[in-house]
Amino acid sequence: MAVSNVVKVFMRKFLRFRSVVMLITLILVCSFVKETFKRNKPERSQEPELEKFEKFRPTEPRLKTKPKISPRPDLLWNQTPxxxxxxxxxxxxxxxxxxxxxxxDIILKLPKQDCALFCVGRGFSEVNVxxxxxxCxxxxxxSSMREANFDGCSTANHISSLFLSYRLTVRHYxxxxxxxxxxxxxxxNINNLQNKGIESISEKETKTACYEDCSKKQLSISISVVTLAKATMCYCAPNFLDFLYFIDMDQNISESSEKCKHGEVSATQWALENCRESVFLNPQAPVLPQIGLVTIPGSxxxxxxxxxxxxxxxxxGSIYRSGDLVRKGLPGETETLTSGxxxxxxxxxxxxxxxNENTKYYKTMAKFVHVFRNPLRSTLAEFNRRKYGHTxxxxxxADFRKVAGSPPSKRYFSxxxxxxxxxxxxxxxSILSAIFDDGKPVLVIxxxxxxQNLLSQLLRILLxxxxxxxxxxxxxxxxTYYNDAKAKEFKRNYKVDxxxxxxxxxxxxxxxxxxILFEKNFTRKGVHFLRMDEYMKSFQN
Structure with a gap:
């Protein structure tokens, strides 16, 4: 009997010990498998892949994501690429x-970058986000606004009524x-800019020869530097961005030859023509989404x-397929809505x-761009088009008064x-109702x-x-900013204001x-507000 009890006690202890050993073994096996999986798992690329044009391939990658930084107020703006x-x-x-x-103050619901560009375009000196x-x-x-210390809105900025305010010092090109x-x-001195991507250095007989040589090499910037020995050194660079901030904009062209101490900077003809040619999208691999430009005529x-x-x-493209606009530089007029x-x-x-065509259009588009113009000006442009055409x-x-004050007519063009x-x-x-009620993203310009500020609006479109x-x-x-002269050729030439x-x-x-009705539609969505005072000036005596 005593021996039997001893055996039972021994077996219970042995089973408990075996269970503990098995549990430890299971934990070690799971840990080993987990570490092995981590080592063999392929690393995900930190840089998003960019689909490219077949002809106009972006030569530079997207900006790499920066690591998160400490929440200092002066650095919060540079938190994202x-x-x-x-x-x-x-x-x-x-x-x-x-x-x-x-x-x-009109609150907008825009990403901070878009809001800053919007404020710059309107001539404001600050953006608050x-x-x-x-x-924003x-x-x-x-402006008369209540101010507070940074600590008052940093910890709970997403629920606080306070905004971070940033001063915008406009760059003039x-x-x-x-x-x-x-x-x-x-x-x-040009030697201080050698790290700015200068790709060609040579000696030329004249500054014009330098300008022409850089253009032939398909480079955007030519810099002519006259040495003490009266030789003309020619420097060519691939893009505008590296040099525009180093140009004295107060220099007059008539004085350039005598007073450019460090060199003359010019944009090459190739650079200005480089953005004039466009291609069709590849429907199988589009690099840009289908976006609708929805506006009233004359905008x-x-x-x-x-x-x-x-x-x-x-x-x-366009749903109207106008042959006149094809001849004026818009060959996309020939394409149908479904061609992609x-x-x-x-x-x-x-x-x-x-x-059905209108409904199909709004269902097809992924986003919408709406250009709003002073309604008096847009009506004047459309009224002029109906009577005389585009140009x-x-x-x-007196000619205008005679036609504008004619009796009402049921005919559209009369x-x-x-x-x-x-x-x-x-x-x-009706257009605002269609684009806003659809729930798709809308950019109002x-x-x-x-x-007044073309470049900021072009950057808004890129965003x-x-x-x-x-x-x-x-x-x-x-x-595009420098090449806008060609686009202006298609603006109607008014003989009188x-x-x-x-x-x-x-x-x-x-x-x-x-x-007011238009503005309510815009502010309800937080995407835009009007130049009310400017639009009402024409009615002042």
Whole structure:
């Protein structure tokens, strides 16, 4: 009996010991398998793969993602690669934390980079952002806003009512001058810029010979430096971006030969022509999404499409397939909506007309771009087009008054000016309803912003097309900015300014109420606000 009890005790202890050994063995095996899997797992690339054009291949990769940094207020702006795109048009400095004035400041729901470019385009000196909620607003240094220390809005910036405020110091780009596209004088000795990508150094007889040689080599910048021995040293560089910040923009072309101490900088003819040619999208491997350009007539559609083609190298399409526009540089007009070979596809209608083609258009597009112009100006442009076509305008105020004040007509092309304005307004509101109610991303650009600060709006388009971190597109943006002269050839040449005369045919209060209605549509989505005071100037006595 005693022996039996001893055996039972021994067996229980042995089984417990065996269970512990098995458990330890299982843990060791699992740990070994886990480590082996980690070692054999392939590393995922940290740099996103970029689909490329067949002909216009971006020569530079996307900007690599930077590591996270400490939350210092002056560094928060440079937290992502896309922040660098803003530096092309403005220098960004942290100021302090501020609370918006609900009576004057309009809150936008835009990514901080897009918001900064928007504020630059409007001439504001500051951008105020909530980094975690994509809320922002524009302001000027003298704005009446409550200020706070950085600690007051850094820890809970996503729920606080305070915004991080950054000062925007605008960069002014030199203008092209003379036959050699002179940009200005070099500010510093050329030897200080050897790390800026200079690819060719030679001695030439003249500065013109240097300019022509760099253009033949398909390089964007030529720099002519006259040595003490009166020889002309020629330096060529591949892109604008490395040198534009080292140019003295106050230098006059007539004084360039005598007063350029460190050298003359010019943009080569090749650089200016490099963004003029565009190709069709490959429907099987598109590099850009299908985006609809939806505006009312007279809003600068042709100009916007030409700018887009130079900016991206991809042709713009249209549902209207106008042979006249094909001859003016828009061969994408020949393509159908379903071909997939074009993007920035033009459309002038909302969904106020129950048309299968319109419905199909809105379902096909992945995003929308809307260009908004002063309604008085856009109506004037459309009224002029109906009477004279795309390039001719009214010869005098009397000529305009006679047609604008004609009796109302049921025929579309015979409508008087007030009728045309009503048609334009109804169409514009229908378009906003169609693009906003769809729920797809929308970029709203002001025609006046394009006129006054073209480069910032081009960069906004790159961000919207998800290629804002591809630096080769930045050079295309600079090229498009300098090459805008050709696009301006297609703008209507007005012989007289008819804006104030046209305003006489509209009711001031009705026009103001319509502007408020448009603005409510934009601010409801947080994508835009109007130049209200500027648009109302034509109605002032």
């Amino acid at each position: 896309l922040d660098s795109i803003v530096n092309l048009v403005a220098h960004v400095d942290f100021v302090k934390c501020r609370e918006p004035n609900p009576e004057t 909530k980094l975690k909620t994509s809320e 607003f524009c302001s000027n240094e003298n 030199p203008q092209l001058q003379g036959t050699n596209n002179f940009l200005g004088c070099l500010k510093t 600068g559609n042709t100009w916007t499409r030409l700018l887009f083609q130079k900016l991206t190298g991809i042709l713009s 070979k074009t993007t920035m596809f033009k459309m002038h209608e909302g969904l106020q007309i129950n048309d 001719i305008s009214f010869r005098s105020e 409508a008087n000016f007030a009728q045309t304005y009503e048609q334009q307004t109804s169409r514009g509101l 002001s025609y006046e912003d394009l006129q 919207f097309f998800d290629v804002g971190d591809v630096t080769s597109y930045w050079n295309r943006a600079i090229c 008819l804006e104030k005369v046209a305003a006489e045919f509209l009711n001031k209060q009705t026009f103001h109420d319509d502007l």
